[in-house]
Amino acid sequence: MTKLTRRMTLGLMLAGTTLMAGFAAPAFADEPKKVVFLVNGNLGDKSYFDLGAKGMTMIKEKYGDKVETKVIEMGTDQTKWLPTFQDVSEQDWDVIVACTFEISDIITEVAPEHPDKTYVLIDGVMPYDKGDYGNVYSVVYKQNEGSYLAGMLAAGLLKDGTIPASDGKDIGFLGGMDIPVINDFLTGYVEGAKAVNPDIKVAISYAGTFTDAAKGKELALAQYRSGTAIGFNVAGLTGLGQIAAGKDVNKYSIGVNSDQEVIFRDTDPAMADKVATSMLKNVDITVLRAYDLYVEGKLPVGQVE
Structure with a gap:
């Protein structure tokens, strides 16, 4: 990769x-x-x-x-x-x-x-x-606006070959719950991705919780193993499971709220390396x-x- x-x-x-x-x-x-x-x-x-x-x-x-x-x-x-x-x-x-x-x-x-x-x-x-x-x-x-950029990046990394086709053709989204604020992230993410590639497919999963990293990892692994090349987590602690899953299968994720690459840089460099970027809320x-x-x-x- x-x-x-x-x-x-x-x-x-x-x-x-x-x-x-x-x-x-x-x-x-x-x-x-x-x-x-x-x-x-x-x-x-x-x-x-x-x-x-x-x-x-x-x-x-x-x-x-x-x-x-x-x-x-x-x-x-x-x-x-x-x-x-x-x-x-x-x-x-x-x-x-x-x-x-x-x-x-x-x-x-x-x-x-x-x-x-x-x-x-x-x-x-x-x-x-x-x-x-x-x-x-x-x-x-305006989380939909930041997520639009995240979607453009995810689709762009596939389009320009930075993420090879062998990793998959789809992008993923892991939400904590199926609620309006999380779906606002999703809307921007999908629209941004389709601005780069109108035919791109988005795998969507909701964990039903913001506090279960194990559940997040389980859902993310299922996406990655089904052809998702990069995922975006909007799920709090649950979302950290997506980053862990990415490390396990050598695929990228996009963090949220904080710079999750920096957070893991010292304690788990291999995990940090799988965070392509993060959408910050500050x-x-x-x-x-x-x-x-x-x-x-x-x-x-x-x-x-």
Whole structure:
């Protein structure tokens, strides 16, 4: 197999809106501000949640003694998420950060009960037109655009012979769940690939979970062994199974959210070598930017950006 000697980083821009909104009051005060990140799962996914935690580290590094930060892993038992949000909201945290669509309903319930808190919801949308959520700022991404580039790359590597025909003629997609946000990735990926090769076929699998790398590997191996030459994982921890599968059968994968080639470069170079590129969401930058705006009194609460 031809070795990829140049790797591409696919950036992703935030989606903007023109909704009317207020701004969080400036956060300067004598006492340090307190920011907590509630992880609806566990760290170690080398992707989404780890990037959120990295963003918290970046806040601490930038603001030092002016801020206190904490990351709380809520685990995968969803019955514990709402009680945890309620408990944390009753404590003295100034800013409460959370990620993914799975948390939207929880913040919808909790935020109006705690108007003195500022909530930051990353990659989730609030029903701003149906209630008073003037203390919630939410951000969504144009993941279909970044995924379009990933699809172009996957198809292009086949078309130009970088990936030999003997590896297969199809490209693959591994999603954590069959839900709108994951299918937004898929739509962009397929359209990008077909822009390069209108006849290309895309093998699609959903694991039904974001936390099972073994399941991800099983599904990815099935794709690779059926003629898939390169796959794109959008499945959190589950997606790491695709990269492991690629290592086993000497085929490429495309990472998501974080630069997954860099993550494995030191600990597992052989696995890192099978990551052609990664489509970045830059959740860490989003977390830091939200806090920067909060400190400046410019965080546009009451809207999705």
